[in-house]
Amino acid sequence: MIYFNVTNISLVLRTCLKLNHASKKYSFNINFQRLFGYAPICSRLIHTSKTNGQTQKDGITLLPSPQEVTLILRKNEFNKEFASGSVKSYDSNQLASNDPIEDTRSEGQCKLTPGILMGVFDGHGGPACAQVVSKRLLDYVAAAMLPTDIINTILREPQGALVDTYNDKIELINDLKTIYDNSFKEFLLELARTPRDELNVNTAMEKGILQLDNDLSREVIEPFYNNGVINQKTLSVALSGAVVCVSYINGPHLYVANIGDCNAVLGTLTDDNEWLAKKITKEHNSENFDELKRIWNEHPDDERKTVIRRDRLLGELAPLRSMGDYRYKWSTELLSKVAVPSVGDKAIPANYHTPPYLTAKPDIFYHRLSPKDKFLILASDGLWDMLTPLQAVKLVGEHMKGKVFYNPLKLPKKNIQLGDINELLLHRKESLKSKPKDRNAATHLIRHAIGGTEYGIDHSRLAHLLSLTPDVSRMFRDDITVTIAYFDSEFLRQCPA
Template sequence: MNCSNTNLLLSTCLKLESGFRYKLLGNWHKHHKSDFRYFNECTSTYTRLFHSSYTLGQAQKDGITVLPSPQEVTIILRKNEFNKEFTSGSVKSYDSNQLASNDPIEDTRSEAQCKMTPGLLLGVFDGHGGPACAQVLSKRLLNYVAASLLPLDILRKYVHENPRENLIETYNDRVEIIEDLKLVYENSFKQYLIELIDLPRDGVDVRSSLEQAILKLDNDLSREVVEPYKVTGDIDPKTLSVALSGAVACVSHIDGPHLYVANVGDCNAVLGTMNEDNAWIAKKITKEHNSENFDELKRIWNEHPESERKTVIRRDRLLGELAPLRSMGDFRYKWPVELLKNIAVPMVGQNAIPPNYRTPPYLTAKPDIYYHRLTPKDKFLIIASDGLWDMMTPLQSVKLVGEHMKGKVFFNPLKLPRKNIQLGDINELLLHRKESLKSKPKDRNAATHLIRHAIGGTEYGVDHSRLAHLLSLSPDVSRMFRDDMTVTVVYFDSEFLRQCPA
């Protein structure tokens, strides 16, 4: 993009309130080859301006752009929100929501209860190069994890007696896989179950089960393209599109006080904890696999010859192209050159082979696994794609959810704390409730609350004008200001955790 094109793009901009700091975000920012310092130089005089092309939620009246009203903004924000409550275990409930910037959205999420073993699974997947890989992960990965967690005797019984029974109970499952791919995926999963039976192991370990499931599914994404090609010479464009697109993943397994988080890429999980002084603490559980993680840079440098030191990481990206330094899919950075020439190049062109591609693989799907033993002071867990973390810090997000917890009680009718309460005590209760109503949040769903503040938040609260403008941008422009956002907030039962043995 040159300066003249940038100026043309921004020539129909509207002025935004001073103090607004926009970021070049989204798929275009994260994965495009361009040098974004150059783009910033071109637009340095326009940092308070942005495009206001006509989109859904925006209207023209007498030549003046009319932004969506507060009610219309709320409808947009709440479109994908979901809540699930539980009656037992350490998780009381969770809230989730998604807001697209790309069209179609490249983020996905999935949540499920293991049916044959204890534990709740929750995953957030941030796709790039299209939504295909992230959508497939959301449908398949939790099944692979649930299978890996089965003790050997239960696994054998399951495979021999009832292999069609679902291993997980999913919630809010909105993604549908096309029929011909379903058969491919079912066959891969059956093969994985057989491999698990033959795998030597001593009991079940959640940490190794998470890693094994992620690596196995990533391997299957490749095999489902390569094996048919080797047998028949045919290339299925559907399985190839999944393999060449990619996604980062953050998956948690919660069983009583035991919290495990597996992370591949740059999503994050943050724990909201209350200290002795009733102040909120943000415990960032995960570490991003990107160029800001020096351990990741050293790992990649050490895996390739010294002669590639200047090319393996360029402009803070893998081979100058990919921002996350670990991901699932993305076999453009994993397959041998000859395989790329035979499979990828005929379908997508010579650009299928990245520049300076000399000693593959350059990319791994191996996750980092984190463990935390929950205590009564741990109140909630936030799992989110980097669309949220680009806009706010872990501590800001934890404080917002903490304030939301306090305020959302006022969505429920007033309940007297005991029978035979005196009128004076009732009056005190009502006065306190009236004062506290000032902190009542606009949204019942905490994930929506976070997204609203991420987009429209200022130091003085949420600014409707900013929020309405950013929600009204067309997708091609929106990606320059914000990324897709997917947020899941998991609430813990403090009383349950208090009763768990140390």
């Protein structure tokens, strides 16, 4: 174990990381789930969100050892391999800063159509919205891709979820599950009533996202208008929010839907063995001037100074698009009736004159994969606050080279010559020099994001930052969620142009 005097923590606070106030989604902290004081929306959330490994002994701060740091970093890692298709495998991991963690992630194989869906969801105002969206959105998008005849079959013979998800550790409580099942059935009925000449992935992704966002609102409003009842659970989900980055990969076709400030980055290897980082998404925040112009154009000129203040929507919200966050979408009258009784007057933001101020409409990006495209990184802004896209791509590229050592040596063919075997062994010996500490590339990225320096990993820095209590930790870094999908170059090489 390593011992540090408690005063050393101030050195970390000054030098380890820049203060990252901009990463906080709200300019003030409202956790709607805690505010309402009811049971969580999830009955089961297996992965723990606590990162604090710090203990006290005789006035001395005892920090986690390298082995304990590794246990913390690997706690939520996951890997999945595929036998066919353009995606060979994926690695994922999460590291909390908030307690509970406000990030979620979801991945799954579409059951009735080809393709894999993967999403990263970064919540704010509590974890409720992100948790619910991660449980529901993949099915909404998958449904919007189905032809009408299959939807009619599903309505006659319900089949449950439309996506086989992996590593799903969130279980919604029963009363919410019933509400959500009814909403999804209504969505299927609407799809069945809307004839479509041809299926368009861009349109389907947008429709699924906007419909789910609309349902988050309707599930609060309808019971209120029908019988005067406000369901505090659905209200918590609607008032909290989440930014979203979802990819759909079908053969050589990659689609990414983005809302907010998560990002998708493609790792490409050139003919000269140089790594290139292609940033597919664009953040919806005040650094995106097109977003600022869009918002200014949607509201009167006399609101130009108030609609964006301190680089935030109405001076409060950092992302300029998100799911949920109905404090910025409902009318003042509706907020007064539904939200103010539970939250108080702060439910209505200052200078709130011409809502809605916020949209969940995604930007959809398309990229045709080539054999040079090796992997896709989906991550919440907790990672991108600490690493540039090129740094992340190079780290994953180096990890790909070094992790070869983890796999048992397999001879590529029978009757191989001794000289060829010697060449394989020399290559394996060379890869040992760059063997990464973590087999999971998402863990590798998180380790370098928090503890990396130009000279390598600094254990002291890493241990200190993993030991901070959540109320201090969130001043220095956000929750981090990373998913890395690896592509099969040979499969992509055989795809017709």
